[in-house]
Structures are given as structure tokens and as C-alpha cells.
Amino acid sequence: MSVSGTKPILQEAVVSILLLMVVSLGAQRASLPKPILSLDPPSSVILLGEDYTLVCHFPLTRCNVELYKGFKDRVSAANEVDYTAAFKVTAALPSKGKNSYTCKYQKFYERNLTWAYSPISDPVQFNVADELPKPSVSVEPASGVLSVGDQVHINCTTCYPSRLSRLYRERDGLIIDTQNTSESVRTVIFTIKELEPMDGGAYSCNVVKTVLGKVYVSPRSDFVEFNVTDELPRATISVQPPFGVVSSGTLIRLTCTGAILNSGGLFYFYRDGETRGTIHVSGSVPSASFIVNDLISAGKWSFNCGYSRRVRQTAYYSPPSEAVQVTVTDFNGTSDSFPNVLCVGAIVLLWIISILGTE
Structure with missing residues (x-):
């Protein structure tokens, strides 16, 4: 037993x-x-x-x-x-x-x-x-501030078991989503993906129940509001070696990090304000690396990066990252190679003169 x-x-x-x-x-x-x-x-x-x-x-x-x-x-x-x-x-x-x-x-x-x-x-x-109670509604993220391409969750909660829930957009009163669920579910989650600025605004919900052929419709909930901005979060960039000081001809790795969507996106790399490369990523890959292998002359260069999202056939671009500085030195450790070339030339010339003098 x-x-x-x-x-x-x-x-x-x-x-x-x-x-x-x-x-x-x-x-x-x-x-x-x-x-x-x-x-x-x-x-x-x-x-x-x-x-x-x-x-x-x-x-x-x-x-x-x-x-x-x-x-x-x-x-x-x-x-x-x-x-x-x-x-x-x-x-x-x-x-x-x-x-x-x-x-x-x-x-x-x-x-x-x-x-x-x-x-x-x-x-x-x-x-x-003889009527359904008014449901409550909430939004995630709770701040109600989102970027274009993000997704938002609107939670409709009722104290009464019902199978049918509806989501309304307040500015035009349209039903934009309907969900059928088990009566044991008291909170229905409506998700709006790939947000654009026009999707921002106020939303509400209600629930529907049929008993013995009679349809009961609850009052609409209070509304929740969220805003969608077309400005993406700023990209960040890092350089390897971490101090950005390398010898002439050394490879450097630049890594750009951004808020990429599940649908993927593009990373852009710039040197002194000019585009030097683009990398496409699929899925929500948060970063991409770009190899620089053409720095053979001593000097200083500035690198930054950005990324873009494509939402409903429209491309949106992030602000460029802060810049990182890369310094390339010659083999003697200086970042200006012209004086060194003169010194080497003078040494060679003296060596030739000494040989001719001994003959």
C-alpha cells in the first residue's frame, strides 16, 4: 500500500x-x-x-x-x-x-x-x-521603451476562466490579435514582433465566454502604452591586442558588438571614417570580428563600427561606436619610419665609402 x-x-x-x-x-x-x-x-x-x-x-x-x-x-x-x-x-x-x-x-x-x-x-x-469582470493588462518590458525590431509582450489577466482573449489597439479600436486557450489559463500573453515606430501606442484587452449559447463579453481593460524608437542601441568596439599598439605588418582583430535580432543583421567597420568591411550574421549573433592585415606603414589609425537591423524590408542603422586607436610602429619601436630610413641609408653610405677608401 x-x-x-x-x-x-x-x-x-x-x-x-x-x-x-x-x-x-x-x-x-x-x-x-x-x-x-x-x-x-x-x-x-x-x-x-x-x-x-x-x-x-x-x-x-x-x-x-x-x-x-x-x-x-x-x-x-x-x-x-x-x-x-x-x-x-x-x-x-x-x-x-x-x-x-x-x-x-x-x-x-x-x-x-x-x-x-x-x-x-x-x-x-x-x-x-450576468457579465464578465474587467481583466487587467501589463506590458513587458515594464519600461515600455523599445527599439525598432524589438518585440513586446502584453499580458491580459482575468479572474474568470475563459477560452477567448482579444487584444485591441486603442488609436483605431481594431482587434489585432485573438487567442484561444485552456480555461485553466488566467494570463494570456500577446506578443508583437519586429516592432516599428508606428506600432507604438496604447493597447487594451478583453475576454469572451459562451454559456448555454449566450455570449458574454467583458469590458475592456485599462490600457498600457509603449513607445518604439527608430534609434538602435549604440554599438561597441574592442581591439586585439588590447592596447592597440602593434609592429608593422602585424594582424589586428576588431570586434564589434550590437543588439542583433534573431533574423540577423550586418556589422560595419570603419577606418578614419571610411568603410573598410561589412560582415553579415544570421540569428541573434551579438558580435562579429574583422581582421586588419594591411597596416604595413608606421602611423596611427582610428577605427569604429556599427550595425544594422532589417525590419519588414526596411534597414535601420545604429549610431557608430566610440573609436579605438591603433598605433603601428616600425621594427625599432617608433611610429614614424622616415627618419629611420635616413639613418639606415647613412650607415650604408659610410660603409661603402670605407670600403672604397681601403682599396
């Missing part, structure tokens, strides 16, 4: 022992553990004509259970049931408004010819209504 299966039996055994002790002490009425009443499925609102189930939970077998509206009016009962008693109810017009239900149970112990009674449960409360 499983552990979960033995738990109710152990509970009943403990309760029975306690009752025997109470009876042996001469008590007239023994008290059972307090039951728990729940609404299935959980909800704070029930629509007119809708069926719902109230379930009374208790730790014993062969009990008589009573369901009450409020604390006094008995509306249903179940006899000789084990651990739970389920009561199916239909929301009728007389029940419109606030409803409260409780339950209690009792058990007869044949060995002692004794009845034991439970306290009444805590109440379950809900409203029976």
Missing part, C-alpha cells in the same frame, strides 16, 4: 481513538476535525446559467455531509461518503450577487453508538453575475 493511501486511514484511526477517549470520559457530543470547502474550478465570478461544483473535504469514511448557503440554509446533503462530497449547482437568477457556502459532516460510531459532529467549514464566497 502506498504512503499516500495510508495517510487517510491513519487520520481516521487517530480520530477514532480520540473519540473513544472522549466517550469514555462521558462526553455527550464528540467533535470531528473541521472540513474544508472548495469551489471547482476556482473562481470569484460565476455566470448565470453556469454549472459549478462545491467540494467538501474531510479525513474520514462513511460520513454524512451537508452543504449550506451561508451558515444556516441547508441546500444539499450526501450520506455514507468517503473523504469528499461534491455538490453540483447551477447559477440561477435568484442567486445573482454575492454567494457564500459552507459545509459540515457527521459520523456514527457503531461500537459506542455515538454520533460525532464537525464544526462548520470556512465559507467559500463568489459572485453570480
Whole structure:
């Protein structure tokens, strides 16, 4: 027997022992553990004509259970049931408004010819209504500030189980998305991808439910707002070797990092303001590297980079990165090679003169 299966039996055994002790002490009425009443499925609102189930939970077998509206009016009962008693109810017009239900149970112990009674449960409360409650709405990212090509999540949350949710754009009142979900889902996430500046603005949502052929539509939620800018986050650039000082003819690696989309994009590399290379990346690859192999003369150069996104056939470009400086030195460690050439020439000339003089 499983552990979960033995738990109710152990509970009943403990309760029975306690009752025997109470009876042996001469008590007239023994008290059972307090039951728990729940609404299935959980909800704070029930629509007119809708069926719902109230379930009374208790730790014993062969009990008589009573369901009450409020604390006094008995509306249903179940006899000789084990651990739970389920009561199916239909929301009728007389029940419109606030409803409260409780339950209690009792058990007869044949060995002692004794009845034991439970306290009444805590109440379950809900409203029976002829309209759906207003849902709430939120946006991610919470700042509501996005760049072109980003995506936004709009969360529509309801306290009532419904299968159909709609998203509205406030400026024209159009339904721009509809989702069908399980009734167990209380928050529906609407995602708008590849945002453009025209997508910014205010949005709201509502939910729809059909009961016995009647369609209930909730009021629209309050609206959330977000803005879409056509300026992309600025690119960053790094150089390897990290200090940007190399000998003549040494390869250097420039790495550009930017906010690339899942659809990919382009990286651009510039030297002293002129384009020196482009690299296409697919997927959300955040960076690309560019090899510079033509710096054979001593001197100083400035490099920076940028990237672009293509959103719905339109290209958008980031601001250029801050510049990095690269210094190329000759083999003697200087960044100006012309004086060194003169020195080498003078040494060679003196060597030739010395040879001619000895002859």
C-alpha cells in the first residue's frame, strides 16, 4: 500500500481513538476535525446559467455531509461518503450577487453508538453575475521603451476562466490579435514582433465566454502604452591586442558588438571614417570580428563600427561606436619610419665609402 493511501486511514484511526477517549470520559457530543470547502474550478465570478461544483473535504469514511448557503440554509446533503462530497449547482437568477457556502459532516460510531459532529467549514464566497469582470493588462518590458525590431509582450489577466482573449489597439479600436486557450489559463500573453515606430501606442484587452449559447463579453481593460524608437542601441568596439599598439605588418582583430535580432543583421567597420568591411550574421549573433592585415606603414589609425537591423524590408542603422586607436610602429619601436630610413641609408653610405677608401 502506498504512503499516500495510508495517510487517510491513519487520520481516521487517530480520530477514532480520540473519540473513544472522549466517550469514555462521558462526553455527550464528540467533535470531528473541521472540513474544508472548495469551489471547482476556482473562481470569484460565476455566470448565470453556469454549472459549478462545491467540494467538501474531510479525513474520514462513511460520513454524512451537508452543504449550506451561508451558515444556516441547508441546500444539499450526501450520506455514507468517503473523504469528499461534491455538490453540483447551477447559477440561477435568484442567486445573482454575492454567494457564500459552507459545509459540515457527521459520523456514527457503531461500537459506542455515538454520533460525532464537525464544526462548520470556512465559507467559500463568489459572485453570480450576468457579465464578465474587467481583466487587467501589463506590458513587458515594464519600461515600455523599445527599439525598432524589438518585440513586446502584453499580458491580459482575468479572474474568470475563459477560452477567448482579444487584444485591441486603442488609436483605431481594431482587434489585432485573438487567442484561444485552456480555461485553466488566467494570463494570456500577446506578443508583437519586429516592432516599428508606428506600432507604438496604447493597447487594451478583453475576454469572451459562451454559456448555454449566450455570449458574454467583458469590458475592456485599462490600457498600457509603449513607445518604439527608430534609434538602435549604440554599438561597441574592442581591439586585439588590447592596447592597440602593434609592429608593422602585424594582424589586428576588431570586434564589434550590437543588439542583433534573431533574423540577423550586418556589422560595419570603419577606418578614419571610411568603410573598410561589412560582415553579415544570421540569428541573434551579438558580435562579429574583422581582421586588419594591411597596416604595413608606421602611423596611427582610428577605427569604429556599427550595425544594422532589417525590419519588414526596411534597414535601420545604429549610431557608430566610440573609436579605438591603433598605433603601428616600425621594427625599432617608433611610429614614424622616415627618419629611420635616413639613418639606415647613412650607415650604408659610410660603409661603402670605407670600403672604397681601403682599396
